Amino acid sequence: MNHIQSAVADAVGVITMARPRHANAINLHVAEQLTSAVTALLDRDDVHVLLLLGRGEHFCAGGDVKAMAAEPPEWATQVARTMHECIRALHASSKVIVAGAQGAVAGAGLSLALASDLVVATPETRFVAAWHKVGLTPDAGASWLLPRAVGSHRAAAMLVAGREVRGPEALKWGLVTELAAAADLQSRSHALAAEVASGAWRAAGATRSLLRSAWDVTLPSRLGEECQTIGLMRKQNQSELDQFLLSRPQR
Known part of the structure; x- marks a missing residue:
């Protein structure tokens, strides 16, 4: 059964986790489908922005614990390895990732949000690490992504002490970009993705690549990369520059 649905409209590739009766929990089959859908949409030239959504009441409750309990320990490693391919593709992409959570x-599910650049949540959205509750350690890149998003002490509060962070606090901590009413979440997420996709999306994607790798390079190295990137964007985005000049009041 297909629990991952994908579509493309107005240069936005939309991936919807569609297993609502199980809170969109991830088993091996779902992990394989999700990874395949992500890589396929990111490879498409007509996709400028990727939007991640979850059907039903929850974005994603993480791994399927019931399935995990019924399988041998190697199964958990297999699911993690598959999800790591997905997270690696999201992190390395030069396209902006938006999530509606x-x-x-x-x-x-937390890792998927952390791998996104713009996250729209509701005041009631709950961000929780969850691994420690079932005697596991983080996977899907959470131990690397979370400290970079919120700092080491806040990451420890979530990963080690199990602190749950809800919408307003998540906004304060930097886990989300903005909050929307539950009824407006998906429409606002679509609108945000469409806004980026219809603008200077190449420059936005190149900027997200610079941001994603900022922790891994020295300042002198980054200055060189910025010179190369701004020159490349100047060649590719003449129309955006012309449009900006036309829209300015003439003096």
Whole structure:
């Protein structure tokens, strides 16, 4: 059964986790489908922005714990390895990733949100690490992504002490970009993705690549990369520059 649905409209590739009766929990089959859908849409030239959504009350409750309990320990490693391919593709992409996150954003669902650049949540959205509750350690890149998003002490509060962070606090901590009413979450997420996709999306994608790798390079190295990137964007985005000049009041 297909629990991952994908579509493209107005240069936005939309991936919807569609297993609402299980809070969009991830088993091996879902992990394989999600990874395949992500890589396929990111490879498409007509996709400028990728939007991640979860159907039903929750974005994603993380790994399927019931399935995990019924399988041998190697199964958990297999699911993690597959999800790591997905996170690696999201992190390395030069396209902006937007997520609309409601309900539970737990475990690997938290990692999917962290791999996104713009996250729209509701005041009731709950961000929780969850791994420690079932005697596991983080996977899907959470131990690397979370400290970079919120700092080491706040990351420890979530990953080690199990602190749950809800919408307003998540906004304060930098886990989300903005909050929207639950009824407006998906429409606002679509609108935000469409706004980026219809603008200077190449420059936005190149900027997200610079931001994603900022922790891994020295300042002198980054200054060189910025010179190369701004020159490349100047060649590619003549129309955006012309449009900006036309829109300015003439003096």
